[in-house]
Amino acid sequence: MNENEFRDRLRGALGEPPPLSSPVFTPSSGGARAYPRGMAVLAFVLALLLVIVLVATRVAMRPQSTNLPATKPSPVAQAAPDSFPCALPVDAVSVAENPGQNPAMSVSLGFVNIPAGGFQVDPSARVGDLPTGGAGYAGFYSAELKRWVPASTRTMSPDGRAYVYIALLPPGASYSNFTSSELHVVDVATKADRKVWTSRDGIEMLGWDSAGILAATVPARGGVRLLWRIDPAGGGVSPAPQDADPTHAPFTALPRVSNFSYLGTDTQGRSVFRLGSRDPGVKYSVVIVQSGQVTTMYTGVVGDSTDFDPQAIYADAHGLWLGNADGALVWLWSPSSASLRSFKVSGLPPAPSGYAYTNVSFGPAGECVPGVFTGAAATGLPPATSPTPSPPPPTIDWTSLTAKPLNLQSLPAGAPCPVSTQVDLTVKAQSGKWPNYGFGQAPGYISGQVMWYSAGPQGVVILIDPKYTGPVLVRTRRLDGEGLIAWSGQGSTSLSSDGAMGLPQTSSPPYWGTWAGSMTPSAPGCYGIQLDGTSFSSIAVISVSKGPPPPG
Amino acid sequence: MTALEGLTEANQDRPFADLVTPLVPAAQRLAYGMLQNAHESEDAVQEATFKAWRAFPRLREGSNLRAWFLTIVANECRQRRRNRWWSILKLGATVVEEPPHSGTAEDAMDLRRAVNRLPAEMKLAIVLRYYLDLPFDEVGRVLGVNGNAARARVHRALVRLRVEVPEMLSDE
Numbered sequence: 001m002n003e004n005e006f007r008d009r010l011r012g013a014l015g016e017p018p019p020l021s022s023p024v025f026t027p028s029s030g031g032a033r034a035y036p037r038g039m040a041v042l043a044f045v046l047a048l049l050l051v052i053v054l055v056a057t058r059v060a061m062r063p064q065s066t067n068l069p070a071t072k073p074s075p076v077a078q079a080a081p082d083s084f085p086c087a088l089p090v091d092a093v094s095v096a097e098n099p100g101q102n103p104a105m106s107v108s109l110g111f112v113n114i115p116a117g118g119f120q121v122d123p124s125a126r127v128g129d130l131p132t133g134g135a136g137y138a139g140f141y142s143a144e145l146k147r148w149v150p151a152s153t154r155t156m157s158p159d160g161r162a163y164v165y166i167a168l169l170p171p172g173a174s175y176s177n178f179t180s181s182e183l184h185v186v187d188v189a190t191k192a193d194r195k196v197w198t199s200r201d202g203i204e205m206l207g208w209d210s211a212g213i214l215a216a217t218v219p220a221r222g223g224v225r226l227l228w229r230i231d232p233a234g235g236g237v238s239p240a241p242q243d244a245d246p247t248h249a250p251f252t253a254l255p256r257v258s259n260f261s262y263l264g265t266d267t268q269g270r271s272v273f274r275l276g277s278r279d280p281g282v283k284y285s286v287v288i289v290q291s292g293q294v295t296t297m298y299t300g301v302v303g304d305s306t307d308f309d310p311q312a313i314y315a316d317a318h319g320l321w322l323g324n325a326d327g328a329l330v331w332l333w334s335p336s337s338a339s340l341r342s343f344k345v346s347g348l349p350p351a352p353s354g355y356a357y358t359n360v361s362f363g364p365a366g367e368c369v370p371g372v373f374t375g376a377a378a379t380g381l382p383p384a385t386s387p388t389p390s391p392p393p394p395t396i397d398w399t400s401l402t403a404k405p406l407n408l409q410s411l412p413a414g415a416p417c418p419v420s421t422q423v424d425l426t427v428k429a430q431s432g433k434w435p436n437y438g439f440g441q442a443p444g445y446i447s448g449q450v451m452w453y454s455a456g457p458q459g460v461v462i463l464i465d466p467k468y469t470g471p472v473l474v475r476t477r478r479l480d481g482e483g484l485i486a487w488s489g490q491g492s493t494s495l496s497s498d499g500a501m502g503l504p505q506t507s508s509p510p511y512w513g514t515w516a517g518s519m520t521p522s523a524p525g526c527y528g529i530q531l532d533g534t535s536f537s538s539i540a541v542i543s544v545s546k547g548p549p550p551p552g
Numbered sequence: 553m554t555a556l557e558g559l560t561e562a563n564q565d566r567p568f569a570d571l572v573t574p575l576v577p578a579a580q581r582l583a584y585g586m587l588q589n590a591h592e593s594e595d596a597v598q599e600a601t602f603k604a605w606r607a608f609p610r611l612r613e614g615s616n617l618r619a620w621f622l623t624i625v626a627n628e629c630r631q632r633r634r635n636r637w638w639s640i641l642k643l644g645a646t647v648v649e650e651p652p653h654s655g656t657a658e659d660a661m662d663l664r665r666a667v668n669r670l671p672a673e674m675k676l677a678i679v680l681r682y683y684l685d686l687p688f689d690e691v692g693r694v695l696g697v698n699g700n701a702a703r704a705r706v707h708r709a710l711v712r713l714r715v716e717v718p719e720m721l722s723d724e
Contacts, residue, residue, distance in 0.1 A: 006710070007682045013663035014683060017584035017593065041575070095707050103707050177662070202669060218669070261696030262673070272698055281612055311701060327699045359700040453574075518687065547574060 056114060056455035087111035087373035088321060088330060089141030089148075092119065092348055092362040096381050104381050108349055109139040109148055109365070112330055114428040114524055119347040119362075120375035122148070122513035131166035131193050137187035145188050153314055155205050155262065157232065159397030160366070162187050164213060164232075166203050167195075170532070178202065181217060185232050196235045207231070207246055209269050241433040263322070266315030272297070272322075274310065286310060288320070288335075298340055308340065312363025317434050321364040330364075331395045347378055356490050396504045398495055401532050408477040408528035408537060417480065417526030419545045422450065427463055430511040435461055440540030443468040443507075448516070452544045454525075457488070457518040462531070464506040464513030472513075473532040474501040479541070480526040489517015506533075568608050571617055572601065578684060579625045585679035588628040588668065596632055600625040619693035622680070626694055630672050659717075668717040672678065674709035682707050 024271050036268075051071040071219030077288050097103040109125035113117070127139055127150040140151040144160040151163035162185055168178035183197040183205075197203070201217035206227070208214070213230040227240035244263035263272040269290060276284025286308070298308050309333060310322035315418045330343045353357035359383075411417070420439040425447075427434045438445025443465035449458060466473060476485040476499055484499045492501040492515065521527060524546040579600060583593035604624050611620060629676045667675060673695065681702075692702035 007685070009660070010667065010678070010682045014585055014588065014679075015669065017581050020589050093704060095704055103709060103710075204671075224562040260613060264574075282615070293559065309698065309699065321577075325701045357703070359704060360702050363702060433649075457687075459685075541685075547570060 003131065008297075009037070015333065033254075054405050058219045067289075083145050083318070083370065085372045086114050086318070086368035086370050087368040088114055088325070088368040089122075089139075090119070090330075091139055091365045092327075092359050092360055092378065094349045094352075094358070094381050096352050096358045096384070098354075098356050098384055103350070104355075104384075106349070106381050108140070109141075110375055110378065111141075111369075112278040112345055112362075113372050114330070114332075114342070114368055115343055116372075117149060117330070117343045117345045119345055119378060120373055122373070122375045124148075130191060131149075131165065131184070131190065133165040133182075133184060141366060143367045145370045147188070149188050150249050153312075154207055155206050157185075158210055161189060162232070164205050164208060164537035166205060174499055175297075181224065183213070183230065185213075196232060197237055198228055207265055207269075211269075214240060216244075216245070216438060254288075263310055264313035266313065266320065268315065270315070272320070276302075279322050284300075295335075296416075297338075308342075311361070314366065316367030321368065323361070323363040325361070327359075327361050349378040350380040352381040352383050387502075394494075396502060396535065398469045398471070398473065398493075398502050400534070401471065401502070402500065404473070404493065404532045404537060406475055406477065407477075407528060407537070408479060409525060411479045415480075418541050419526075419543050420446075425433050427512045428510060429514050434463065434512070434514050436438070438463050440529070440531065441538040443536060444472060444533070444538050446529055446531075446540040446542065452521065452527075452542050453547050454521050454523055454544050457520045460513040460517060460519040462503065462517075464510040465504075465513075466507040466512055467505050468533050468536060469513075470529055471535045472503045474503065475499070475530045475532070477528050478521075478525045479528050481523070482522040483525050483527070484523060485527060485529070486520045486522070489515065491515060492517060542549055568605060572604060572621060575618055575621045575719060576601070579621060580672075581624050581684055583621055583629055585683040586626070586676065587632060588664075592632060596628045597625060600628040603628070616690065617695055619690050620686075621687075623694045623696070626676055626680075630676075662717050663723075666713055669716070670709055670712065674705065674712065677705045678709050679703065 018353065022476070089109070092108040094106045094108065095103055096105075108121050110119055110121040112119070118304075122141075125148040127148055129149055129543040132150045139148040140153060141148050141165070142156070142160040143439050147454065149163055150165075156163045157163060163505060165184050165186065167182045167184055169180045169182065170178075173179065178201045180198060181203045182195050183199075183203050185194050185196050186192070187194075194211075195216060197215075199217050201219045204216045204218065206214040206216055213231065213232050214227065215230060216227050227242060229237070229238050229240045229244075246262075246269070261274045263286070265273060271289045272286065273289060274284060274286050276282055280303045282302045283299070284302060285299045288295045290298055296307075298513050300306055300308060301551045307324070307329070308331065309325040311325050312323045312419055314321045319332050322331040324331060324342075327348060330345055332341045332343070333339070334341070344425045345362075348360045348362070350359075350413060389543070422439060423445065424439050425436050425445065427436055436448040437450075438447040440446055445463045445465075446460065447463050448461035452458065462472070462474065474487065478484065486492075486499050486503040491503065491505065494500075495502050503513075503515050506515075519550050527542050527544055529542065531540075565623055571679070576597065579597045580593060583600075584590065587593050587596060600621070611617070632683070667678060670678065677691060677695060680686045680694055683721040686694070687699075687700040688703045688706070691706065692699040695702055695705065697705070
């Protein structure tokens with residue numbers, strides 16, 4: 001199934017939103033809505049009743065077992081913060097994709113040697129001898145047992161000797177048809193698999209720390225999500241408060257922000273959040289929250305020279321390890337000295353050939369073990385295969401096209417914008433669904449939108465009739481003032497600073513050429529878009545309105 | 553009076569109303585995709601709009617407004633997903649599902665359940681990418697990661713969906 005088919009099925013599954021009313025706001029209320037006084041009393045009574053019902057429900061739903069004390073805090077290796085060299089286990093995920101095809105993925109388990117930064121694959125990283133309940137997890141390296149296990153930092157015990165998996169029943173069931181679920185604890189050394197808890201709801205693993213296992217349950221048909229503390233030794237289960245959820249940002253403790261993201265939680269229960277967006281120039285912080293106390297790890301500006309862009313985390317005696325979004329760095333934050341240190345990473349799986357998009361990302365998968373790891377060099381995904389591999393774009397001599405005259409004349413003052421009329425097309429594409437309309441003249445058409453806006457990028461499609469197969473040069477000019485259109489998208493070549501773009505490959509008869517990307521007009525106004533091929537030249541005129549593009 | 557009109561009158565702040573008004577349908581679509589409940593979606597967008605207005609003065613020149621506003625909506629949906637204790641009454645009315653009449657309806661129900669069971673961040677990535685059709689760069693802005701990481705997160709979610717509803721997402 002390709003992306004477009006999945007998109008259609010998802011939309012069918014979720015349904016289109018019903019007509020929703022516009023939000024209502026009363027400025028004078030200072031944010032609180034103005035309700036009649038009687039409503040407050042009614043709300044209080046209802047809230048009280050609901051609390052009573054919820055407490056009763058939780059007591060009734062509580063499994064019939066005894067609460068046992070939580071496990072003892074696990075010992076943590078007392079390595080000195082600078083006890084290098086050490087080998088940091090990581091799971092490196094390679095993704096490669098061509099438009100209209102399912103992505104190819106592979107996971108390489110291995111180590112990054114610190115401080116040198118070299119990545120080496122661990123050839124002995126096998127987890128098939130341990131139960132997983134059918135779920136496929138990325139690997140976790142247990143330093144205690146010197147082996148990889150089919151778990152994640154979220155499902156691993158604090159001492160690294162056991163892990164949790166969730167089994168859905170009946171055997172072979174999926175989340176769409178299960179009738180109950182089980183929480184299992186596996187002792188890695190003995191491979192003993194113990195069923196610790198059964199629920200008729202779906203169990204979701206949230207974490208395992210010194211206080212025990214934290215899990216959530218959600219009814220099979222959806223509904224109230226409840227949190228539970230589970231004793232891994234005896235199976236005792238007790239309700240946990242909603243704020244025990246480590247992904248729950250404690251807004252009362254955090255500075256007022258409109259944008260945050262959860263990065264992870266360590267075995268001591270400290271959650272790490274990024275506060276602030278990733279827009280260039282925005283000030284952001286990375287903070288650690290524990291018991292409502294906030295510690296700022298780093299404050300900077302997006303795009304600054306530090307390039308601190310953390311993702312997954314893992315804490316050990318060295319400090320807090322963080323992967324970087326671009327996969328190029330590993331970070332170590334030392335709580336004692338409040339210092340942040342980076343290590344450049346090399347030797348990651350190489351990008352496979354024949355794909356339009358490739359990426360490698362990784363995250364820490366266990367504590368950094370003393371010594372230097374020697375394994376195997378990482379191998380990347382195999383090259384793209386049929387049915388539609390993306391060959392490298394041919395080398396094009398664009399000078400013959402750029403030498404063609406630009407036939408986009410300025411409009412007289414006050415003249416209306418001669419917007420191109422919409423043309424109905426019958427587009428037959430090699431894959432995916434494409435618009436069946438366009439603006440311009442054969443064989444090249446601008447499509448993807450019927451209205452154009454000045455604030456922000458918007459999707460655009462260039463359709464090329466299969467009667468033409470060569471390269472196409474795209475140039476633009478605002479016809480009623482100063483302005484240009486910036487283009488971006490895969491498979492295109494930027495040819496000049498004034499926005500000229502080249503499409504090396506267009507149609508492949510009998511299929512139409514389909515290029516999808518984005519365009520950003522610099523200002524509202526009337527724009528001409530000239531498409532030049534070796535045997536044609538066509539023009540489309542669009543009117544760009546002020547404001548951001550509408551959604552959807 | 554709509555929120556945006558109210559804001560305008562109160563603050564003589566035309567830019568906020570002008571810029572956010574076209575984004576409300578996308579916000580509603582995101583909220584409905586995440587919460588699957590019309591009333592709750594309206595509430596989430598309402599609250600997010602107010603929070604956006606409060607934060608608007610801190611919005612930097614050149615920021616991606618749609619991603620910024622959708623991030624606020626997504627955060628609001630996340631909070632509501634966690635704070636579902638009060639929503640028992642609403643959910644009770646909405647989780648009643650008609651028995652499937654055909655394979656297609658049954659498949660859709662399976663996929664809906666599977667998507668609803670995804671961890672919040674995965675579900676958000678799927679909704680942004682395939683329900684709102686946002687490019688990966690913009691999905692990343694809403695998720696707080698870069699475009700590559702957003703792509704990886706979407707793919708991880710798809711891999712998980714393939715495990716849970718293999719019959720729906722096979723290549724056959």
